[in-house]
Amino acid sequence: MAALQSPEVGPCRIWTSSTELRTSKMDTKFSANPKMLGVFEVACADPQVDERVKLFRNIFDFEDVFDAFEESRSVAIVGGGFLGSELACALARKGKKKRKDVYQIFRESGNMGKILPEYLSAWTTNKVKAEGVNVMSNTEVIGVKFENEKLILILSDGKSIKVDHAIIAVGVEPNTDMAQKSDLEVDPELGGYLVNTELMARSHLYAAGDCACFYDPKLGRRRIEHHDNAVVTGRLAGENMTGGTSPYIHQSMFWSDLGPDVGYEAIGVVDASLPTVGVFAKASDKDAPKEVITETGDGSKSEADNDEQKDEGDANEQAKKRNKVDDYVKGVVFYLRDDVVVGIVLWNVFNRMSIARQVLKEERKYDDLNEVAKLFNIHED
Numbered sequence: 351m352a353a354l355q356s357p358e359v360g361p362c363r364i365w366t367s368s369t370e371l372r373t374s375k376m377d378t379k380f381s382a383n384p385k386m387l388g389v390f391e392v393a394c395a396d397p398q399v400d401e402r403v404k405l406f407r408n409i410f411d412f413e414d415v416f417d418a419f420e421e422s423r424s425v426a427i428v429g430g431g432f433l434g435s436e437l438a439c440a441l442a443r444k445g446k447k448k449r450k451d452v453y454q455i456f457r458e459s460g461n462m463g464k465i466l467p468e469y470l471s472a473w474t475t476n477k478v479k480a481e482g483v484n485v486m487s488n489t490e491v492i493g494v495k496f497e498n499e500k501l502i503l504i505l506s507d508g509k510s511i512k513v514d515h516a517i518i519a520v521g522v523e524p525n526t527d528m529a530q531k532s533d534l535e536v537d538p539e540l541g542g543y544l545v546n547t548e549l550m551a552r553s554h555l556y557a558a559g560d561c562a563c564f565y566d567p568k569l570g571r572r573r574i575e576h577h578d579n580a581v582v583t584g585r586l587a588g589e590n591m592t593g594g595t596s597p598y599i600h601q602s603m604f605w606s607d608l609g610p611d612v613g614y615e616a617i618g619v620v621d622a623s624l625p626t627v628g629v630f631a632k633a634s635d636k637d638a639p640k641e642v643i644t645e646t647g648d649g650s651k652s653e654a655d656n657d658e659q660k661d662e663g664d665a666n667e668q669a670k671k672r673n674k675v676d677d678y679v680k681g682v683v684f685y686l687r688d689d690v691v692v693g694i695v696l697w698n699v700f701n702r703m704s705i706a707r708q709v710l711k712e713e714r715k716y717d718d719l720n721e722v723a724k725l726f727n728i729h730e731d
Contacts, residue, residue, distance in 0.1 A: 382522035382560035382575065384411070387428065390518060393494035402501050403494075406433055406519040415517055422514035423450055426503055428491060429519035430456025430463060432606050435478060437519060439609045442482035453484045453511055455503070460487055461608070465616075466683075466695070467626045473678045474612055481609045491516075522575060524561040537563040540573040547597035549587045556591055558583035564598055568713060569619055569692055576604035601707050611679075617706050618693035620685050629723035630681030630697070682723045689715045691722075702726045 384407040386394075394400040404415050419425055419441055427438045438454040445452060458464060460471030461478050479485050486505070493504030500512040524542040528534070534551050535544040542563035543551045549564065551557045559580040563573040579602035586598055603617040678697070685693030690713055694706040705725050716722050 382407075382524050384518070384522050385520050387491070387518060387520060389491055389494055390428075390516070393496075396496060398496045399494060399501065402496075402515045404515060404517045406437060406517050407522060418515045418517075419445070419450075424453070424511075424513040425450070426453040426455060426501075426511060426513045426516045427519060428455050428516060429521070430454065430458050430461050430487070431465070431519070431521065432462070432604075434519035435461045435474075435608055436606060437517065438483045438485075439478055439481045443609070446482050451484060451513075452482065453486060453513065454478070455486045455489050455491060455505070457490050458487060461485070462606075463487075464622050465620050466622060467628065468622070470628065470678055470683065470697070471622070474608065477611045478608055480611075522560060524563075524573065526561065537571065537573065540571060542573040547599075548590050548595060549583055549598055550590070556587040558587040567599065568601075568710065572619075574602055576602060578602040578604060601710055603703055603706075612698070613700075614695055614697045615700065615703060616693065616695040617703065618685065618691075618710050619687070620693040620695055624693070625686045626683050627686065627719045628678075628681055628683040628697075629720055629728065630678055631728040632679065681728055682726050684719050684722070691716065691719075696726065699726055699728055 384405040386405065390399075390403050394403055402418075404418055405411055406415055415437070425441065427434050427441070429435075434454060434456065438452055441450075442452040454461075456463070458471070459468065460466075460475040462474055463471045465471075466474060475485055475487065488507075490506040491503050492506050494516075495502040495504070500514065501516055502510055502512055503516065504510045526534075526536045526541065526543060529536045529543065532552075534555075536542065537544055540563050542561045543557045545551045545557050545562050545564050547565060547567070549556050549558055549562060551562075560573070560575045562583055563571060564583075566572050582600045582602060583598060586594075586596060586600075590596060601617055603615055605613070605615045607613040680698040682699060683695040683697060684691050685695075691709055694709060696702055696706060709722060709725070
């Protein structure tokens with residue numbers, strides 16, 4: 351949500367999104383820059399390779415990626431997280447009739463491996479494969495060549511694949527280039543500008559969105575790269591610029607949909623390295639990933655301030671097809687730190703985010719999380 355050119359409001363400044371389009375893969379006019387893997391950065395010194403390697407982060411990147419996919423017979427997506435997995439599923443579904451090959455390459459053992467517990471990541475990976483994605487897990491690209499109008503990606507397992515384009519979706523790095531010149535503090539571990547609870551980096555200077563590293567009184571120092579956080583921190587920073595003194599205490603959420611069988615919303619610290627407890631139930635006709643619009647003022651699935659106003663949509667047919675015994679179709683996953691719930695994933699469970707926020711707010715140790723799961727009505731018909 352930040353940029354280096356800052357409009358002034360009275361004596362205060364807020365870093366806002368630049369209106370200038372990116373002109374290169376590594377432009378630095380945004381609050382965060384998509385990461386470019388070293389092996390591709392070296393290979394892109396060749397203009398023929400550079401033309402066929404795409405970064406994927408914003409709407410302009412998507413337009414570039416979409417055009418490249420339309421003219422391709424095969425693409426490789428590098429990255430197994432949110433963007434990489436969502437893009438792989440979407441392109442595989444779109445290209446199925448034209449028999450296009452979509453490869454997804456990542457070093458983790460399964461899709462969303464840094465977020466989901468191992469068993470759920472493995473289940474999700476099977477669903478991604480069912481969408482037509484050639485998933486190549488536990489794998490890295492260690493070499494890139496260009497031959498006969500194709501990119502040749504040399505993999506860590508000794509194999510290689512030929513594709514028309516490669517799309518890099520491996521996360522972002524916060525843009526803190528101006529920190530040293532401006533005497534601003536940067537968090538050495540999480541990255542991003544250190545801000546106080548009012549999102550102030552220094553007197554009359556505020557940061558919001560991906561590049562703001564704030565202190566969460568319940569969960570500690572955090573930097574969040576999701577849409578809901580950008581919306582709410584941007585609003586709050588603007589309010590505080592004009593005289594407000596409100597702290598940032600909102601627990602932002604995020605969501606992801608991977609084909610018709612996987613849709614989830616999450617809140618708090620969801621890290622696969624933490625202990626987890628999952629409670630699952632059989633899906634009902636009401637349960638399916640669906641486009642849910644809430645009144646956040648920006649037409650997104652994010653429910654920044656209004657959790658329960660959701661459009662039910664028309665997705666029951668997909669749910670009926672999935673209404674069978676399947677251990678991980680529907681449930682709640684609790685993430686624990688010192689036996690306290692610090693994160694929650696609602697797995698194909700919708701319209702329950704206000705309950706999740708309340709559970710996090712209580713900061714309790716629970717004797718039986720199966721009882722807590724009942725609050726989410728996951729066993730309802």
